Amino acid sequence: MEYDVVIIGAGPAGYVAAIRAGQVGLKTAIVEKMYMGGMSLNWGCIPTKALLESAKVYTRIKGAEEFGVDGIDLQSLSFNWNNAKARSNRITRKLSAGVNSLLKKNGVEIITGTARIGTDHSIYVDDQKIVARNIIIATGSKPKAMDTKLANAPIVEMEKLFALESIPENIVVTGNHVSAVEMAQFFKLIGKKVTLIANSDYFLVGLDDYLITTITKKLKSEDIDLILNVYPDKYENGEIHVGGFKIKCDLLVNVNSRKAILPESEIPLELTERGFIKTSETFETNIKGVFAIGDVSGKSFVAHVASAQGIYIINTIKGVKASFDSTTYPINMYTVPEIAQIGMTEQYINETGIDYKVSEFPLSVNGKAMIEGNTEGFLRMLSDKKYGQILGIQIVAANATDMIAEAGAFMNVEATVYDVAKTIHAHPTVSEIYSEAGFEAFDQAIHL
Numbered sequence: 001m002e003y004d005v006v007i008i009g010a011g012p013a014g015y016v017a018a019i020r021a022g023q024v025g026l027k028t029a030i031v032e033k034m035y036m037g038g039m040s041l042n043w044g045c046i047p048t049k050a051l052l053e054s055a056k057v058y059t060r061i062k063g064a065e066e067f068g069v070d071g072i073d074l075q076s077l078s079f080n081w082n083n084a085k086a087r088s089n090r091i092t093r094k095l096s097a098g099v100n101s102l103l104k105k106n107g108v109e110i111i112t113g114t115a116r117i118g119t120d121h122s123i124y125v126d127d128q129k130i131v132a133r134n135i136i137i138a139t140g141s142k143p144k145a146m147d148t149k150l151a152n153a154p155i156v157e158m159e160k161l162f163a164l165e166s167i168p169e170n171i172v173v174t175g176n177h178v179s180a181v182e183m184a185q186f187f188k189l190i191g192k193k194v195t196l197i198a199n200s201d202y203f204l205v206g207l208d209d210y211l212i213t214t215i216t217k218k219l220k221s222e223d224i225d226l227i228l229n230v231y232p233d234k235y236e237n238g239e240i241h242v243g244g245f246k247i248k249c250d251l252l253v254n255v256n257s258r259k260a261i262l263p264e265s266e267i268p269l270e271l272t273e274r275g276f277i278k279t280s281e282t283f284e285t286n287i288k289g290v291f292a293i294g295d296v297s298g299k300s301f302v303a304h305v306a307s308a309q310g311i312y313i314i315n316t317i318k319g320v321k322a323s324f325d326s327t328t329y330p331i332n333m334y335t336v337p338e339i340a341q342i343g344m345t346e347q348y349i350n351e352t353g354i355d356y357k358v359s360e361f362p363l364s365v366n367g368k369a370m371i372e373g374n375t376e377g378f379l380r381m382l383s384d385k386k387y388g389q390i391l392g393i394q395i396v397a398a399n400a401t402d403m404i405a406e407a408g409a410f411m412n413v414e415a416t417v418y419d420v421a422k423t424i425h426a427h428p429t430v431s432e433i434y435s436e437a438g439f440e441a442f443d444q445a446i447h448l
Contacts, residue, residue: 003027005317006123006132008115008263011038012303013294014138015099017310022106024318029109029132031125037096039140040303043159044179046095049334050088052182055079055189056336067373079190081167088162117265121289134289134317137277138310141258141295143175153235155252168250169193172240174232175255176203177301178333181215183255184224185335194224195247197240199231199256206331208345210380211394215339260296274298281324283313305329328411332401337377340404343392343411346382355385359417359441361448363397367428374398381417381437388416388442403431417441
């Protein structure tokens with residue numbers, strides 16, 4: 001059996017590439033051994049955000065009286081873990097079925113099993129041999145395993161979180177990046193005692209320092225203990241020993257830095273120092289015609305970039321020449337409030353020597369934010385002083401992860417602060433803070 005494209009892995013990188021390949025007329029197969037939709041759809045992005053939304057609703061109900069809603073007995077109010085899981089599972093099943101439907105609609109053959117890359121662009125799935133002109137590896141990544149000295153600890157991997165029948169009282173989350181902070185806040189929102197251990201010196205690497213400071217202060221205000229730059233020593237008598245502290249721990253949630261899930265290959269794949277598949281700027285591996293996209297290449301760990309890489313590769317295979325710009329993708333945090341960033345950070349701008357300006361506008365004076373009771377946050381715009389070009393935007397707001405898309409549109413057309421200021425936003429909306437920050441960049445905000 002021969003194909004134009006065979007894709008290994010059906011996460012956001014793989015299935016989007018497969019759909020695109022089918023759309024442009026390439027004979028395509030996708031190999032997946034377990035989870036259609038990958039980590040993102042089955043226990044990562046979608047399910048955890050569904051849990052966070054349930055926790056946010058639970059928290060907002062506590063303040064319903066302020067909005068004129070009576071009759072809620074706060075003494076009886078509780079978070080139902082199993083019902084929240086059930087809702088998350090319903091969403092996952094619906095989206096997974098949608099992915100299957102789209103693959104079939106676009107003529108993609110779905111092959112269930114574990115793929116092994118052979119010679120001469122062959123792939124073996126069990127006893128079946130497949131030949132492909134192009135192979136795309138999209139096998140993803142997973143959190144690194146906890147140290148063996150913690151083997152006796154009550155560890156739960158994110159993949160197994162949804163199998164828990166109940167959530168105990170004392171939670172320790174270990175990890176350095178966005179997902180670790182999200183999970184720590186989730187457990188806190190549902191009333192648990194939470195400690196977040198960031199076990200290296202690159203806590204939230206990639207985010208602007210200003211946002212890291214904002215997040216750190218937020219965690220402290222919520223009584224989430226944050227311990228930086230240390231790794232747990234041992235687990236004994238129901239306690240995690242870390243950095244001279246003993247922390248009561250009924251559940252240790254592993255959200256550690258990620259490692260690549262590598263496919264078996266008869267041709268050695270060149271790897272980076274961190275163990276990810278090494279690729280060129282066009283995502284081609286050391287094997288001609290074999291590409292690696294998404295987490296497995298280690299260039300990004302967010303689903304939307306993985307999907308964009310998949311589309312880019314298929315377009316390249318079809319002869320559509322374009323460059324892939326990895327500098328203008330958003331980083332989102334689904335916390336309370338949400339946090340989003342796009343473009344350059346202030347520390348990067350300082351390193352490049354660009355003369356820049358910071359313009360900030362708070363939600364505390366925005367009418368829609370007041371109406372919704374979500375006045376915590378701001379929009380922060382970094383712009384070039386000479387031409388006014390937008391270099392980066394950071395948002396802390398209830399819907400920051402949606403609002404950041406407008407910033408992406410501005411940056412993709414190399415818009416200036418003048419363009420932002422003159423873009424008319426409906427009133428009342430939270431997005432009005434864009435034009436306010438635009439005015440602030442070259443003159444003065446209207447409502448500040």
